[in-house]
Amino acid sequence: xxxFLSLAYRGTRYAGWQRQSNALSVxxxxxxxxxxLLRQSIEVVGCGRTDAGVHARYYVAHFDAEGDLPETFLxxxxxxxxxxxxxxxVKAMPANAHARYDATERHYHYHIALRKDPFVLETAWxxxxxxxxxxxxxxxxxxxxxxxxxxxxxxxxxxxxxxxxCAIRLARWQYLSSEEQLVFHxxxxxxxxxxxxxxxxxCLGVGNGTLSLxxxxxxxxxxxxxTKALSAPAQGLALTDVRYPYPIL
Numbered sequence: 088x089x090x091f092l093s094l095a096y097r098g099t100r101y102a103g104w105q106r107q108s109n110a111l112s113v114x115x116x117x118x119x120x121x122x123x124l125l126r127q128s129i130e131v132v133g134c135g136r137t138d139a140g141v142h143a144r145y146y147v148a149h150f151d152a153e154g155d156l157p158e159t160f161l162x163x164x165x166x167x168x169x170x171x172x173x174x175x176x177v178k179a180m181p182a183n184a185h186a187r188y189d190a191t192e193r194h195y196h197y198h199i200a201l202r203k204d205p206f207v208l209e210t211a212w213x214x215x216x217x218x219x220x221x222x223x224x225x226x227x228x229x230x231x232x233x234x235x236x237x238x239x240x241x242x243x244x245x246x247x248x249x250x251x252x253c254a255i256r257l258a259r260w261q262y263l264s265s266e267e268q269l270v271f272h273x274x275x276x277x278x279x280x281x282x283x284x285x286x287x288x289x290c291l292g293v294g295n296g297t298l299s300l301x302x303x304x305x306x307x308x309x310x311x312x313x314t315k316a317l318s319a320p321a322q323g324l325a326l327t328d329v330r331y332p333y334p335i336l
Contacts, residue, residue, distance in 0.1 A: 088151065088152060088153075088154075088155070088179055089149055089150075089151050089179070089180045089181065089182050089184060090149060090150055090151075090152065090156065090177050090178065090179055090180065091147060091148070091149050091176075091177070091178050091180050091184065091186060091335045092131075092147065092148050092149070092150070092174055092176070092177050093145065093146070093147055093174070093175045093176045093335070093336065094117070094143070094146050094147075094148065094172065094173060094174045094175060095142075095143055095144050095145060095146060095172075095173050095175065096113050096142065096143050096146065096171055096172040096173070097142050097171040097172075097209065097210070098113070098137060098139070098140050098141045098142045098143070098321070099140060099142075099171070099209045099322065100171065101113050101116075101139065101140075102139045103136060103137050103138050103139045103140075103141065104133050104135070104136050104137045104143075104146075105133070105136050106118070110139075113137075113143075113172060114131055114133060116168065116169065116172060117131050117148070117168070117172065118130060118131050118150075120164055120167040120168050121150060121152075121164065123167060124160075124163050124164055124167055125152050125156075127152060127153060129150050129151075129152060130150065130151075131148050131149070131150045132148060132149050132150070132185070132186050132187055133146065133147075133148045133186060133187065134146060134147040134148065134186045134187050134190050134193070134329045135187060135190070135193060135277075135278070135326075135329075136280075137324075137326060138280070138281065138284075138321055138324075139321060140320075140321030140322055141321050141322075141324045141325070141326070142210060142322075142324065142325040142326070143325060143326040144196075144325050144326065144327045145326065145327055145328050145329065146326055146329070147186050147190070147329045147331075147335065148186050149180065149184065149185065149186040156177065160177055161174060161175075161176075161177060176336055178335060178336065180335070184333070189331050189332065189333075190329050190330065190331060191276060191330050191331060191332055192256065192274055192275070192276055192328075192329070192330040193274065193275065193276075193277070193278060193326065193328070193329050193330075194257070194272070194273070194274040194326070194327045194328035194329075194330075195272075195273050195274075195278070195283045195324060195325065195326055195327060196270055196271065196272055196324075196325050196327050197212075197270065197271040197273075197283060197284070197287045197319060197323045197324050197325075198210060198211035198212070198268050198269075198270055198323045198325075199211060199212050199214050199217050199268060199269040199270070199271075199287075199319075199323060200212065200213045200214070200267065200268055201214070201215055201217055201218040201267045201268060201269065202215060202218075202267045203215075204266075204267075207266075207268075208322075209322055210322060210323070210325070211268060211322065211323050212319055212320045212322060212323035214291075216295070217269055217291065217294070218267075220291065220294035220295065221294065222260050222262055222269070224290075224293055224294045224300075225260045225269075225271075225290045225291070225293070225294050226259070226260050227293070227300055228286075228289060228290040228293050228300060228303055229258035229259060229260055229271070229273075229286075229290060230258070231300075231303060231304060231307060232255045232258040232273075232286070233255050233256065233257075233258060235255075235307045236252050236253070236254070237250070237251040237252050237253075237307075237310055238251050238252075238253055238255075238279060238282060238307070239251040239310040239311070239312070240285075240289075240303070240306040240307060240310070240311065240312055240313045240316070241279060241281075241282045241285040241286050241289070242279035242280060242281065242282060242285070243279075243280045243281040243285075243318075244312075248279055248280070251279060251310065253275045253276065253277050253278060253279065253282070254275055254276045254277075255273065255274070255275045256274045256275060256276075257272060257273060257274035257275075258271075258272070258273050258286075259271070259272045259273075260272075260290070271283075271286075271287050271290070273286065274328075281318055283324055284318045284319045284320075284321070284324060285316060285317075285318050285319075287319040287323075287324075288316060288317030288318050288319045289303055289313060289316060289317070291317065291319070292315060292316075292317055297315055298313070298315060302314075
């Protein structure tokens with residue numbers, strides 16, 4: 088039987104979602120917990136990769152297991168998992184349903200703290216200088232993105248991509264006055280490695296005057312790397328939604 092899970096994790100102490108030979112990953116911890124609970128070897132397929140230190144407020148994965156799950160599955164799996172990983176739902180699905188390949192849209196948020204706040208140190212980037220940046224300038228950079236289909240300027244050089252095409256459906260900056268944070272919202276069918284953090288860094292570069300909007304536009308037109316590109320730190324980034332053409336809850 089194939090099962091879909093929805094879960095969340097704080098990525099601070101993990102080397103990303105994907106299992107690695109030399110570092111702890113979310114996938115490894117989840118697979119071990121499921122294998123212990125179900126008393127069989129379980130492999131988990133995630134909806135996508137997240138880099139080291141990146142969080143997921145909403146993540147989807149699937150696994151195959153023999154037999155029915157216990158009625159107390161959610162309680163039991165959360166009792167085994169560490170406090171920084173939580174499983175919220177589980178649902179039996181058709182055998183051909185796929186958490187990664189069937190996903191049609193993914194949403195990320197990037198949080199920038201404009202003042203020091205001990206309660207968001209691991210989930211936002213402390214960058215007080217951003218308080219002096221015109222959010223309209225940040226949005227002007229974001230407004231360029233849906234106009235293009237390929238995004239080589241916003242991909243790490245060792246990304247290993249076959250192509251750089253993405254369909255960006257949302258790119259919006261928001262100021263949360265009550266929390267003194269800037270939040271970048273972005274949604275697309277797929278993302279390149281390091282893409283969101285490079286976009287955030289580029290927006291800030293234009294806002295700070297170290298990059299021009301024209302240079303960003305030229306890089307997108309010609310599909311060339313940006314000079315002086317900044318990758319925003321991992322802790323501010325979180326996957327917040329994954330959508331499918333069928334119900335998974």
